[in-house]
Amino acid sequence: xxxxxxxxxxxxxGLNAVIRAVTKxxxxxxxxxxxxxxxxxxGLMEGRVHPLDxxxxxGILFSGGTILGTxxxxxxxxxxxxxxxxxxxxxxxxxxxxVAIGGNGTMTIAHGLAERGLPxxxxxxTIDNDIEGCERSFGFDTxxxxxxxxxxxxxxxxxxxxxxxxVETMGRYAGWIALEAGIAGAADAILLPEIDFDPEALIELxxxxxxxxxxxxxxxxxxxxxxxxxxxxxxxxxxxxDPIRLGGVAHHLRTMLEPQLHSEVRATVLGHVQRGGxxxxxxxxxxxxxxxxxxxxLEAGQFNRMVTLEHGAMGSIAxxxxxxxxxxxxxxxxLLETARDIGVCLGE
Ligand code: F6P
Numbered sequence: 001x002x003x004x005x006x007x008x009x010x011x012x013x014g015l016n017a018v019i020r021a022v023t024k025x026x027x028x029x030x031x032x033x034x035x036x037x038x039x040x041x042x043g044l045m046e047g048r049v050h051p052l053d054x055x056x057x058x059g060i061l062f063s064g065g066t067i068l069g070t071x072x073x074x075x076x077x078x079x080x081x082x083x084x085x086x087x088x089x090x091x092x093x094x095x096x097x098x099v100a101i102g103g104n105g106t107m108t109i110a111h112g113l114a115e116r117g118l119p120x121x122x123x124x125x126t127i128d129n130d131i132e133g134c135e136r137s138f139g140f141d142t143x144x145x146x147x148x149x150x151x152x153x154x155x156x157x158x159x160x161x162x163x164x165x166x167v168e169t170m171g172r173y174a175g176w177i178a179l180e181a182g183i184a185g186a187a188d189a190i191l192l193p194e195i196d197f198d199p200e201a202l203i204e205l206x207x208x209x210x211x212x213x214x215x216x217x218x219x220x221x222x223x224x225x226x227x228x229x230x231x232x233x234x235x236x237x238x239x240x241x242d243p244i245r246l247g248g249v250a251h252h253l254r255t256m257l258e259p260q261l262h263s264e265v266r267a268t269v270l271g272h273v274q275r276g277g278x279x280x281x282x283x284x285x286x287x288x289x290x291x292x293x294x295x296x297x298l299e300a301g302q303f304n305r306m307v308t309l310e311h312g313a314m315g316s317i318a319x320x321x322x323x324x325x326x327x328x329x330x331x332x333x334x335l336l337e338t339a340r341d342i343g344v345c346l347g348e
Contacts, residue, residue: 001032003298004095005052007066008040008074008106012127012139013279014287015066018101020057021291022123027054029299035093036067040102041109042074045082047089061284064277072105075241077112090118097303099294101125103137104326105241107306111323114304121294122306122319127275130174132325133317134308138287143170143274144181147219150270151185155217162214164206164257164265168222168250170274174328175221177274179335182219182344189216189345191253193223194329197347202253203260205345210263220253222246222269224347247271289314 003026007015019036026032034052037043060067076086090098090113097119100110103126114120124131127143147169158165167187171177175192182190189205191197202218209216223246225231234247250267258265279287286309293307293314305316329336339346 001026001030001096001298002035002094003032003097003099004035004037004044004049004090004093005068005099006037006040006044006101007068007070007125008100008102008109009070009072009125010103010275011065011070012125012275013064013142013277014138014283015101015125016060016063017279017284017287018123018125018138018291018294019052019067020060021288022099022294023052023057024054025292025295026298029295035095039069040071040074040106041076041086042071043069044089045074045076045086047092049093062278064279072241073237073239075109077109083112083116086113087116087118097121097298099123099298103128104131107131107319108323109241111304111319114319119303120319121297121303122322123290123294124306124308127177128171128174129176130172130327132322132327133306134327135311136286136309138279138283138290139275140176141282141286142277142280143177144184145280146274146277147177147181147270148184150268151181151187151217151219154268155186158215158217159213162210162263164216164218164261164263166218166220166250166253166265166267168220168247168267168269170270171221171223172246173223173326175223176329178219178221178224179329179339183335183339185217185219187217187219187344189218189347190339191218191220191224191347192329193221193225194331195346195348196225196227196229198227199253199256201345201347203257206257206261206263210261215263218253220250222249224249226256
C-alpha cells in the first residue's frame with residue numbers, strides 16, 4: 001500500500017505527532033510506503049512529495065508546526081480543472097489512499113475528492129475545536145494553555161494599574177478556546193460568538209469592580225459581536241477557501257467601554273502565538289492516538305471517514321457528515337452554566 005499524508009489549512013501543535021504516529025503505524029501494520037505531500041493540497045496538485053520513513057519521523061513528537069508544510073489557499077475543489085489535476089496527480093504518485101490532516105476546510109475538500117474516487121481518511125486538527133462529530137481536536141489543549149497563561153499575566157498588571165484588561169482569542173466562529181481558557185484563567189467576563197454581548201452588561205460589571213478589586217479581565221473570542229452589531233473582520237484573503245479572517249474585536253470593545261469608565265482599558269490580541277509552540281502532553285497523546293487510528297482505518301479499508309474522539313474513545317465519522325459544518329458551543333453546554341454559577345459575566 002502506498003499512502004500519501006498531507007497537512008492542510010492553518011498549522012497547529014500536534015501535527016507532527018500525527019505524522020509520526022500514522023507513518024510508524026502504517027509501516028508496522030501494513031508495511032506501507034508512506035509519502036509526505038508538501039504544503040497541503042498545493043503539493044498534491046503540483047506533485048511535490050518526499051518519502052516518509054521511520055528516521056524521517058523520529059524526534060518530531062515535541063515540535064510545533066508541521067514538517068510537511070501547509071497551505072490554506074490551495075483548493076482542489078475551486079474548479080473542475082483543479083479537481084482533475086489533484087486526482088490525476090494522486091494517480092501519477094500511485095497513491096492507494098490519502099491521509100488528510102486538517103480542519104473544516106480540509107475535511108470539506110477531502111470529502112469532495114473522496115466522492116470522486118480518491119480513498120481518504122481524515123484526521124481532525126484545529127486549535128478552534130470546532131470540527132463536527134469530534135469532541136476534541138488536537139491543538140486545542142495547547143492553545144487553551146497559552147491563552148490561560150496570558151490571562152494569568154494580564155491579571156497581575158491589571159491589578160497593579162486598576163485597569164480593564166481585554167484579551168482576544170482565536171477560534172473563528174466558535175467560542176471553545178475563550179470559554180475553556182476564560183474559566184481556567186479566571187476571567188471576569190467571557191464573550192463568545194454563540195452569545196451576542198450587551199455592552200451595557202460589561203460596563204456595569206467593570207463599574208462595580210472599579211471600587212473593589214479595581215480591575216477586570218475580559219476574555220473575548222475573535223468571533224464575538226455586540227447585540228445588533230457585526231463581526232470584526234481583520235482582512236479578506238480572496239483565494240482562500242474561507243476568505244474571512246477575523247480579528248480586532250478586543251479593540252472595538254475597548255472603544256465601547258473606555259468612555260464609560262474611570263479606569264483605563266487595554267486590549268491584547270493574542271493572535272498566532274496560540275497556534276505555535278510545543279504541544280501539551282494531552283495533545284501529544286491525542287494526536288498519537290488519532291494517527292494510529294487513521295492507520296487502523298486504512299488497514300481495515302474504511303475510507304472516506306474522519307477519525308473522531310467520542311466519549312473519550314477513538315471512533316470515526318463519514319466525511320460527508322463533517323464537510324461544510326462547524327461545531328459551535330451549544331447554548332446548553334454545562335461549562336456555560338458553570339461559568340454563570342461562579343459569577344462569570346457572559347455578556348448577557
Ligand atoms: O482555524 C484556525 C485559526 O487559527 C483561527 O482561529 C483563526 O481565525 C485563523 O485560523 C487565522 O488564520 P490565518 O493563519 O490565515 O491568519
